[in-house]
Amino acid sequence: MLQPRPFLVYKSSAGSGKTFTLSKVFLSIALRSQDPLYFKKILAITFTVKAANEMKERIVNYLSSISGNHNSTRKDASFMKAALMEELGLSNEEIENKCGIILHSILHNYGDLSVLTIDKFITRLVKLFASELSLSPDFEIEIDQSLFLDQIIDLLYDKIGEDKELTDLVLKFLRFRLNDEKSGKLDDAIKRTAFSLLSEEFFYIQENFREYTPKEIFKLKDQLDEDTAKIEGSIKIMSQKALDLIAVSGVEEKDLYYGKSGILSFFKKTASGDMSAILDPGIRAIKTLEEDKWHSKTNHPAIQSISTELGQIAKNLLNQKDEAQKFFLITAARNELFRLGFIGELSRLIEEFKESENIRLLSDFNRMISDKFLGEQAPFIYERLGNQFDNILIDEFQDTSNLQWQNLIPLVENSLAEAKTNLIVGDAKQSIYRFRGSEPQQFTNLPEVNHPAQELFKSSYEEFVLNSNFRSASNIVEFNNRFFSQFSTNILSSDFQNTYTNLKQQHISKELGTVRWWFTSTESKAKKEDALQLMINRALDLVSKENLSSGDICCLFRANNDAATFASAMLKHDLGVISEESLLLKNNPAVALLISTLSASRYSKDPFHLQKWLSKFHHVKRIDEYHKLAQQLKKEKWNFKDLMNAVGLNFDPQLLLQGEMFSKTFRLVDLFELDISDPFVLKFMDFCTEYESSAAYLKTSFLDFWDKWSDSLSIQLPEDKNAIRVMSIHKSKGLEFPVVMVFLPELAKGRNTNDESWVSLKEELGIEQMPLKTSALKNTQFEHILNLEEEKSSLDFINLLYVAFTRAETKLEIFSNPPSSKNDSTDFIKSWDQWNEEENCLKFS
Template sequence: MQQFKVFKSSAGSGKTFTLVKEFLKLCLSQKEPFYFSRILAITFTNKASKEMKERLVKTLKLASRDDKNEEDSLAKAVREDLSMSREELREAASLTLRWLLHAYGDLSISTIDRFNLKVIRSFARDLKLPLNFEIEMQQVQLLERVINSMLSNIGHNPSVDKAILDYSRWKISEGKNWKIETDLLKSSKRLYDDNAQDLLNKIQQLTTNEYLELIQRLRTAIGNFESKLQQIAKQAIDLIEQPSLSYDDFHYKKAGAINFYYKIYNGDYDAGGARISAAIENESFVANKTNNQDLVEQITPELIRLYHEIKGVLEKDLEKYISWKHLSTQLPTQALMANIHSEIEELKKDEQLLNISDFNQQISKVVQTEPLPFIYERIGERYYHIMIDEFQDTSILQFQNLLPLLDESLANGNMSLIVGDAKQSIYRFRGGEVEQFSQMPNIQHKKFKEGFNPERLSSLIRNYHPQELNYNFRSSRKIIEFNNLFFDCLGENYPINDRNLEIFKSHKQEIPAHADDDGYVDLRIMEREEDGEKLHLNEMLSIIEELKGRGYAYEDMAVLCQSNKQIREAAEFLNEKNVPLLTSEALKVESSPKVEFLLSLMRLQLNSDDLASRLFIFDYLFEEAYLNGEKSELQMCFVSKSVKGFNILFNALDFEVSIDRKSNENLLQWFERQIRDFKLADEYDLYLQFFEEKVLEFQERNHGGTEEFLNFWEERSKDVNVDLLESGDAVQMLSIHKSKGLEFPIVIMPFLSGKVEPSRSNLWVDELPEPAEELELALLKGSNELLKSTFKDDFERELIKAEGDLLNMLYVAFTRAEKELYLISIPPTESKSQLSVPILLNDFKQKLEQLEGEHYCYGKPSTKVLEEEVRTLESDQINLKKYHSSSWNDKVNLSLEMRTQWTDNADEMDSRKYGSLLHEILARIYTIADIEPTLSAFWHAGRITEVEKNELLDQLSHIINSEELKAYFSQSVKIKNEATLITEDGELLRPDRLIFFPDRVVVLDYKSGAEKSEHVQQLENYAKEVAKISKQPVEAKLYYLQSREVKIVA
């Protein structure tokens, strides 16, 4: 029996359902209740692991219940596959669940990184790793450390210095910024892909000096090629420009055939065209009307000979010349990358660090040479069954390391499985190789032939058992039909490579028989304009507002974008329009003008001559209307003042501030003081909140001052995002990559303009022309010019893969929606040299019903059936209107007798604080029995003295036992203290006490001091809001603590 199950799972086909079902079938078909520990399930993300575990436990719980009426669908599927009765399943599930809960640590469902770490910990000594090695999660930060160190040490290593200089000069010659840090970081990241070990070995085969010598040989070859062609072209130009002739003597003058020689002379090797071809074919360069026909005809044979000589050189060496040029510009980077890798390895050795990217490399060293038990039994487990999720995104090295486990499982007659979908392979940039899945089990990729044990691969072939999961249980009928139609017409109008068409050959999804005839797809083609992004944003907002009008909640909607930059633009726009958002990757704290204003103030402490900070401070204050007057005059004041002068200037402008840091003031206190002094907290600001959290994090972990914090912020600011919400009624915003595996009722996709971009595709090449043949590997930056080089086959393969990435990304995005899908795109450009989303949508839109203009739809929009909303007095969410910032003495609790020592107006402070304290105590008292424990708690906290405690006991007992209030502190009624009410405008109201009687509701509010008219108005507002949600009549009463009088308001 073939035991290697390969599930080809299309979007929405119940992949998690299938994985858990197969897991449970293995567990419940065995007599051992601990059999779950014999199964290893590998997932792609922590979220997927969590979801699978939760689904597993939930199904076991439901199957364990003695419920003869309802049966869980997953439990039913397991029971039917195992031909069990419900009682048999219940007994088996109950026993397995008990064992599972008692030995939950033996449940092996995890990401491959977590599993690998477990393995590596077990044989660290065998690999000669430090037993107490630390895991370095931030690979980028490690790279940044080494790159910054290398650049700061210029002058210490002449060969590295020269490589840096060479690369900087090339960037300047290309009109780019000469700084190389970003480019080096981007290139070096590729060294830590799972599939990069061979690359690392090969790029380090040359020393930095050897790289520089090779670069010089390439430049010599380039110079020789250019010089040779220039000399030949110069001979032709000398003939053309002899004194007896002029351009008028030649056909089409200088724009005619003779222009070929001038282009070649100037280094334009694409020269050619109809005119020179006709001249060569007809053996004629002469103009129709010329007095020098004989002289032109006399030089024509030589011009023809020189043409053929030039063509001969181009045909022989042009491909190599283009290759040399690309190599000479990129090899300085590669030399530096090799140096960076060496430095990182030294740093990791010194600090006893391991990267996650090292895990697979370390395991591979053993797996390829040792038998299975040595590496995997060391962790005390022997897995009978292996399950691998999202196999299309698994790297070659990961598969190599897991293959021995699969082979061992199948060799013992056990079932193992993989699940994947080649159409959803969107993580190639992380090392994912879709061919592993699309060509399974007869994988033709050359890397498999090089690095895999053929006997282990043959085991997969013998046991191969493919299964299709084609039904879409996620999306509505019209969305499934739309996607079937869209992907069915791939290649009809625009050529798609066969490799990618093969992946989408089986794209068509089946629609469940019970599916309703609903769903809606809306395609809007926006005009190409300068302010096109704004058009997309406004269109997105109008869709959201339209959906709200049809009864959908914000939480039903998701906005998917192709890049984090697009997410930030969309999030900032919607945030300004007060649309609640849920995202973790959109808003950068560093983009906040208020945050940058505070940082500029801080920078002035270090350098009072920091002109950029001075100008930013001025611009911020002027734009926010803090300053009145002539802009140029005010700007001159800000630029010319010293820090001390700044304080004087601020005070003159009615800012009672000091930007100097006081001796007893920590960083957080300084920032908070600036927030209050400059009135930055009048409105609630998420950016300020998250910024202050980072200030606090720095303060708790470090003991540095201003300069250290600014350095800390410089390193971390790019990674500090604003998490807008964690849950609740909010529009979700995420990248298409992050949306994989998720589903949403409504999906909106603005900015749909992605395309296959050669400049974004970098590739490693391993067949290099002389004089670079000694180099085994080189990294090149993508360019269409590579199609004319010796690397054209490599680059064509890369473009084919990039084309597949684009199609897969669209498939993932288009299949996230359950009910409605909105696509906002632009018309395609006239040039169709590279595949783009606008080209695909434009080719397809004829299949949709045209509504008006460039607006197309499929299906009909729906109205959501509104569920009855129950408004309660308590809410999980509070919308803050103001950013709260206060001085320490507003946060520290002082006993009443100490307050007179900390204020200039003791009598006023004593009266006001006493009333506030009494108010706070009453908020914790529900009945008379709560008085004593509440006062004791305040006394233990140092809030009141023993004398004050006794005084308050007498006063509170009198209040609560009074005839007017006694009933409101009874144990027989329901009471809510300081319950939060939210008005329709989003305002928060918090009455002191609500008392629910069977026949009425009483709103009671305490007041200290004298009676005021606003007290009545405030209580009337409370009563009005309570009346909206209460079926009983509402009464409202005020109680004045000093006079002990009750005032009936309603």
């Protein structure tokens, strides 16, 4: 049999036996060797502790079963045995004997079975080189970045009042945010800045980054303000000249070509300071200029005399595109400028705190390895490990970040150079962790690697596609094949469509199974709550009318608050629920409303907190004119009492600033007519009592106390195996269930995955590097960054759907509102034979 090349890459779709393949390659390598301890030279890298434990368990179980232990519980052990015998050319007796010997070696040297998460492997590497990295040998590892940064921000706040420059920066930042009608709370903005310092993106640009003192920030802001005023003033003067010319000539809007929606609209927009009109003047304004046609059917005699001058003004305005782009870029930079001033201080506090507490963040380790060793010393760092590991197997490669892969490449290169087998397994269609730094294009681009050893990777490369689905019934497989083939073509750009090239799967299951995609009625404007109620009713029917076991059902959600609402509904109908996110108090709409009310009473004139409260109130009580009220409160500068009165609540929120927390909460429960028997509300009231009896009562405000504990507060339910599972789509990855229900109210990606980008503005504004909102790059010379993020976020969205739709074994049910008229990317399913117009439902059965 021909030996495959040493760099094996398996593209494994959902349910196609990825872990089986990974285990098979591991066992094949171990069985080829005459050394029963050769397994010590195999490094298998996974991305979760659960996956690492599952693979270890599989390896031991396969070896146990193949060697003759009939108590093994693995149903696929006979398939594994047959596959290994065929590949290795071993007889039944030989393979049983060899597996028994290897099993004995592993059980007596279990600590040397190197199936590790990538974080554990890199941590082991860092500890191995602690002295070279100038680390104390007993340093502690901090996994919770959020908690760590909360401590850093506390240290920053402690310096306010002592450090004059920092104090001035904070005060001016506050004033700037309030003037721009943003929240007066700085925590989110500062924490976002601190998080960006820990990102891989910052690691790659930090050499070109320079710190700015508060004085430099103030000077920069004055310069940016001056530049925007100059650009805006110049545009307004030109535009006003055109409007004055029209007015003096006695010409009215009806006399101009296309009336108020033509060139006149263009002049009015630019005169008001709307710079986007220069970049997109509108088709009617363009037609006026191209056709040189200015008058309407009224044929006003003055048009002839002013048209030449109007045309020249319009052309002069359209020649200001560079200035308009600069205006938008300055605006984007101005909004984030104060954050730039905090970076130096935050960086110092982060390093000082790590040294004083002798801790390192888990996210530090990849940067340490890359920064210290992966240049000219790359062979040195892997010299010790290169002797230890001959074969590298990497699971879930689509979840690898750029930095993680760059750190692993030298190890794989070392192995390939000796013609040793290496394996990569993954599925770019299941890449849903880009917000954590993963780059699925690294997988789709293989064997291309950004490394001098690229030719070695190319010459060693052999690709396999696993296209059999062992998980799902035939109708589910057929539905996913058809849906994602069309959907990916509709929403992905050509640069990303190769992700779905190897989509089509063959079903192995003999079961037919069913798919139901339910849509709410199209007669009225559907709300998210309508689709959720449809799902709740269907879940109740599946259990009560179709006699399905609750324990067979898993319900998947994109948003935790939707999961919490669904879980509450199940509990009210006495159905058991197993969940993590949906049982957290903070994700319950009623509790979120109570917290938002307490917060808004503290910031009773802050439009940010008032709009947030209105959103939470709308979620629980439903307001007919929600959007109108949201605009009105901002325009008329309402306080919290005004807003409460507007929604029909006769209550003075000032009463919430005094008194015991339990009493205040009870009053709000009564005011909002919340269900006092709701387990979430009861648990929250218990928490209020705990706060008042705790040592924190005299030191910490209730809201700060809540912020500290909210991530861990949940209602406790008795363990019930016959309970509906409720979880996020992200948490469901790698799992499978007999029945899967997916809540998908909107068939659109929503916000971009990453809405912040480090951008060099040295040429444009003299700023080396700064973090900008990616969405703010629209209409600037950096709009290509936004466009790329839009495309990547579309891929993230379709991948999320793929993960959700491929969890089901026998029954898949999806719940949505009809797509908007602007989004017709899924209308194609209505042309399928399985579409039922009467029930507004797609049925595969």
